[in-house]
Amino acid sequence: MKKYFTSYSMCIIIMTILVVPNKIIAQLKINRVELQKHDLSVQGREVIQVEVSIGEGETFPKHRHPGEEIIYVLKGVLEYKVGEEPPVTLRKGQVLFVPYGVIHSAKNVGNGDAAELATYVVEKGKTLVEIIK
Numbered sequence: 631m632k633k634y635f636t637s638y639s640m641c642i643i644i645m646t647i648l649v650v651p652n653k654i655i656a657q658l659k660i661n662r663v664e665l666q667k668h669d670l671s672v673q674g675r676e677v678i679q680v681e682v683s684i685g686e687g688e689t690f691p692k693h694r695h696p697g698e699e700i701i702y703v704l705k706g707v708l709e710y711k712v713g714e715e716p717p718v719t720l721r722k723g724q725v726l727f728v729p730y731g732v733i734h735s736a737k738n739v740g741n742g743d744a745a746e747l748a749t750y751v752v753e754k755g756k757t758l759v760e761i762i763k
Contacts, residue, residue, distance in 0.1 A: 659685025665747075669754065676754040682736075683745045684708065689737040692762040697752030699728040706744025709737045733762050 661683040669676050675697070681704070684690055692711075701710070703720045710726055711717045712734040719739060720726060728734050738744040750758060 659688045659743075660690055670751070674754050676752060678750045678752065678758060680748045680750070681745060682748050683743060684736060684738040686738055686740070686742055686744075690735055692733050692735045693759050694731050694733050694762060695728070695750055695752055695758060695760070696731070696756035697750055698730050699734075700749040700751075701726040701728065702747040702749075704745040704747055706738060706742060707740030708744050708746060709739045711735050711737075 663681045663683075665679040665681055667676060667678045682690070684706075701720075702725050703722050705722050707719060707721050709717050709719045712726070712728055713732045718726065721740075736746070752758065
């Protein structure tokens with residue numbers, strides 16, 4: 631019984647880690663759609679592309695990734711806070727690089743919805759988005 635309880639407990643803990651960030655994001659007017667995911671020629675790394683839509687006035691909370699992120703703004707006006715750097719405001723067609731593991735956030739500061747194409751080059755098998763409280 632103890633072995634079953636331990637395995638069951640570990641499953642609950644792992645599911646909580648994987649699902650809680652999505653629940654936090656789901657409460658906001660934010661939508662993430664995975665477009666593609668592929669292994670890279672570098673062992674243990676993968677590339678993932680996600681379209682992230684952020685509703686007017688919404689903020690994607692502080693978070694980090696197990697690798698680099700390249701952001702391309704598809705529409706709207708987004709303000710990014712990356713690490714200790716001053717905030718930067720980007721519009722459609724502009725890009726931003728987020729280094730490995732750096733805590734960052736994004737806020738829709740324009741009128742109407744905004745969207746970005748997020749390309750992640752990350753460690754394979756790790757949780758993609760870790761929300762920081």
